[in-house]
Amino acid sequence: MTDPLDTTSDRRPGGRTARVRAQVLDAVRAELAERGHEGLTMEGVAARAGVHRATVYRRWRDVGGLLVDVIAAAGEIDWQPPDTGSLRGDLTALNQEIQESLLVRPSFAVALMAASFHSEQAARAQTQLWNDRYDQCEILVERALTRGELPAQHTDARGLLIAATAPLYHQLVLLRADPDPRLPERAALAAVLAAAAGAFHIGRDESMR
C-alpha cells in the first residue's frame, strides 16, 4: 500500500527520483562553473551530490548525459520573456538578463558554451534550448507589430532577435570586452532602429534586386 503523502515515493513528482536528479544537477552546475567542462567527472558529481556513483552511472551514463540533462533542466524552468510595454524596453530587459548570466562568476552559461565545443551531445542540447528561447521571444516582435511599433510587413522575428542579442555574446564571450552597462540598451536600440527601417522584412532581399 502506498501512502499518498509519502514524499519519498519514487514515482511522484517531488519524490526520490526528482530529489536525486535535483541534487545531481546542482552538483553538475557547481562543478561546471568551478572546474569547467574538463573538470567534470561522474565521480566528482556523485561525491558532490552525495549520491551513489552507481546511481549516477545508471541514470546518466556518462558526462555527455549529465550535460544534456542539465541543459534540459534549464529548458524546464518556467522562463517568460520580458513584457515592458515597448520593443526597445523588452529587448533591453532581455539583454540585461543575458548580460547578467554571462558576467556572473563563475558563469554556468559560459561553462555550457565551452562544453558545447567539446561535446556533440551538449552542443545539440544547447542549440535546442537556445532555439526554444528564441521561439518564446518571438512574442516580443508580435506585440510590437500589434502596437504599431514596426512597419506592418512580414518581419523576420528571429533575425531581429539575433541582431538585438548577438552583440552581448560577441562582446562578452568571444571578445572578452570589459562589461559596458549601456550595451544591453544600445544593442536593443540598434535592432529596433534597423527593424523600423525595414531591415528584417521578409522578402526585402528579393524586392531590392
Added chain:
Amino acid sequence: MTDPLDTTSDRRPGGRTARVRAQVLDAVRAELAERGHEGLTMEGVAARAGVHRATVYRRWRDVGGLLVDVIAAAGEIDWQPPDTGSLRGDLTALNQEIQESLLVRPSFAVALMAASFHSEQAARAQTQLWNDRYDQCEILVERALTRGELPAQHTDARGLLIAATAPLYHQLVLLRADPDPRLPERAALAAVLAAAAGAFHIGRDESMR
C-alpha cells in the same frame, strides 16, 4: 664568415628560424583543426612539423606558447579590410570572409575560439587579434562618413562593426544554425540601416534621457 646568400642563416628573415617557425605553426594549425585544443600536444606538433621536440620546447615552452604564437602569426598577415565603394558592400564582404572562415571544415577560427575557453594565454592573444582587426575595420566607417552615407555625427565605429558582424558568430558558432548564404548581407544591411537611423551616435544615450 657568413655567406650573405646563405638562406639557412639563423639571423635573417626567411632564414632557418623563420622556416622552423613556419613549419611548427603550420603543424599547430593542422593539429588544432583536426584534433581540437584537447588534442594539441608539444610532441604531436614536433612530429608533424618534422622538428626536434627539444627545439619546440625551447622556443615555445608549452601548448599555451604555441597557441599565442599561432594567433600572433595570424595578426602578422597583411590583411586589408574590403573596399567596395559602399558601407553596405564593405560590411557584406567582411561578413562573407567571416562566414567562410567559420564554415570551412576543419575551421581554424572555430578551433581557436574553443581553445580560448581553456587557455587564458590563448584568450588574451585572441582578444588582441580581434581588437586589431576591428581597429583596422574602422576605416570602413570613416569612408562611409566621407561619402556621406552616414549622418555626420560622431559615430561609434566599433559598435557599428560589432552589430554588423556579431550575428555571424552567434548563428554559426554558438547557435550552430544551418549556414544561410544571405546572412552576410542581411546582417550588414541591418547595421547600415541602424547606423543611418543614428543608433551609433556617440552621446545619443545621454541626449535621449
